[in-house]
Amino acid sequence: xxxxxxxxxxxxWDTKVxxxxxxxxxxxxxxxxxxxxxxxxxxxxxxxxxxxEITLKRNKIEKDIHSLKEKMSSINTKxxxxxxxxxxxxxxxxxxxxxxxxxxxxxxxxxxTIMIDQDRYSDGLKKSSNQILIIEQTKEKEIPxxxxxxxxxxxxxxxxxxxxxxxxxxxxxxxxxxxxxxxKSHKGIAVSTLTSNLCGTCMVSVPTKIxxxxxxxxxxxxxxxxxxxxxxxx
Ligand SMILES: [Zn+2]
Numbered sequence: 001x002x003x004x005x006x007x008x009x010x011x012x013w014d015t016k017v018x019x020x021x022x023x024x025x026x027x028x029x030x031x032x033x034x035x036x037x038x039x040x041x042x043x044x045x046x047x048x049x050x051x052x053e054i055t056l057k058r059n060k061i062e063k064d065i066h067s068l069k070e071k072m073s074s075i076n077t078k079x080x081x082x083x084x085x086x087x088x089x090x091x092x093x094x095x096x097x098x099x100x101x102x103x104x105x106x107x108x109x110x111x112x113t114i115m116i117d118q119d120r121y122s123d124g125l126k127k128s129s130n131q132i133l134i135i136e137q138t139k140e141k142e143i144p145x146x147x148x149x150x151x152x153x154x155x156x157x158x159x160x161x162x163x164x165x166x167x168x169x170x171x172x173x174x175x176x177x178x179x180x181x182x183x184k185s186h187k188g189i190a191v192s193t194l195t196s197n198l199c200g201t202c203m204v205s206v207p208t209k210i211x212x213x214x215x216x217x218x219x220x221x222x223x224x225x226x227x228x229x230x231x232x233x234x
Contacts, residue, residue, distance in 0.1 A: 004231040013164035044128040192228040202226035
């Protein structure tokens, strides 16, 4: 096999190695990734906290209403106790009752608003808890598939790496230096096959003189446009 064909073969295996490695990385990342579940749990915690906060607020207001009602009831008892002697005293108590009643009304309006919020956050909490469950179940189903894919990819990677090393051992060290350098600087493609009279990578037509040289099959010929190693495919 000519040196350029060996390098083309090597490039085939090296490309495979790169592709498998990136697939492996992706699968491993997916397996270990907990971003989605953390996000869902964080949201769930926030909703829970807010709901607790609202419930505490409601409890406090209900307590306040209760004590205001007790106050009203004791004033009421006082009014009908027959102990009130003056009109002025009675008027003051009635005014206090009125003010207490007003406060109770304000508090009760607040409770109504809180109840709406409580319903809203309770629904939100159900939804966010359910979302956690869905994510966990999806992940659980995904894990065996991902583990299987990782195991298969690892086997494929071993084969491709061995093949790459095997072809590499058959190549000249000087051509390997050129190949490695070109692969690094030319987006992973160091060897380009000739398609009719075009460079298969940059698609620029290769001069006849170069093609003739290439057909001699004895030396490295570079594409005059992209500077990749040219190779005639079988
Ligand atoms: Zn080219």
